Amino acid sequence: MIEIKAMLQNMEAIVEEKRNTTPFNPLPHCTLHKVLSQVAPQFYTEQELAQIEEIDQSYCQVNNKKRGRSSDEGSVSHEERGVKPKRTKKREFKKKVREIVSSPPPKLPMIVENKIKELNGRDIKYVMHKELFPSDLDKEKCRLSLPVELDYLNEMEKMELKKRNEKGKLVGLGVGLLDPCFRLFSMSLRKWDMRSDSVYNLVQEWKLVLLKNKFKKDQKLNIWSFRDNDDKLHFVLDDRVIDDRVNSEESEELNNSVEIPKTSEA
Structure with a gap:
């Protein structure tokens, strides 16, 4: 119970800091912003929510690349490791949209x-x-x-x-x-x-x-x-x-x- 109260106080402090900080920068507390945006999105504008999600997706892509390098090391050449499907995710989405439209x-x-x-x-x-x-x-x-x-x-x-x-x-x-x-x-x-x-x-x-x-x-x-x-x-x-x-x-x-x-x- 004490941990939950402490977490809520920390979240409130971050929200207050966000309101008084210009421009909005989610990087210093990215994980907390991600959690708070899920449970209490009303504290954020649509643009701020988009920034948080974009940073979260970037972290996921970086982690996936690191895992891919460690699992393929020794069996895949450096040039082959340079080609990652995740890097073309947005391009594939745009191409798909154009085909649909x-x-x-x-x-x-x-x-x-x-x-x-x-x-x-x-x-x-x-x-x-x-x-x-x-x-x-x-x-x-x-x-x-x-x-x-x-x-x-x-x-x-x-x-x-x-x-x-x-x-x-x-x-x-x-x-x-x-x-x-x-x-x-x-x-x-x-x-x-x-x-x-x-x-x-x-x-x-x-x-x-x-x-x-x-x-x-x-x-x-x-x-x-x-x-x-x-x-x-x-x-x-x-x-x-x-x-x-x-x-x-x-x-x-x-x-x-x-x-x-x-x-x-x-």
Whole structure:
């Protein structure tokens, strides 16, 4: 009990130090900041949370490289050890996003179209073909990432994403989200600016979306957007088109693989 109180006092001291220190630097107490950001994220702005996570990922990459060197030493040459998959992690992610975004738009399923019409939706757009990453399924991070290259926001909404409250936290843009079962969730779309890149994140009730659905890693979804009568932006997560596309491709491959028997001449 005494240790817990001491830890809480230490955490409060760090938070107070963070508030009085400009600019914010998580390096001196990186581990404590990481723990505190998980249990009490309200003490941090979105930008500060992004800095803490980026530093934590850098430490993980360094540790993985060290473990890789020790396990491969003696059997792998120095040149071979210089090529590490972890170093291309961000590049692979960007490449994957570009492939998903550049894929041709599928046909809007009738069941999705009818639901949008039922909600008096208009301005329907195909957003992207999304593959779920582990970070999208993390119930502690509670966010669905979307590339900033996608064009479904108007200029006023883009300006709204830059606004912050009196504590310096991003306000975000209020949007609606329909899961594959057409359950409606209230979400907040926010833009996180990293050092080398930016990303959109759907937050707020994403954890509830994960609890209601059995999403899996690498699961593929088609994401659509529309606007209601009040011009409010909504997103639709659709997993039916993926299954239909796979079944269609499998049927086509099966038909192509079947050989037509030759008729014997009389």
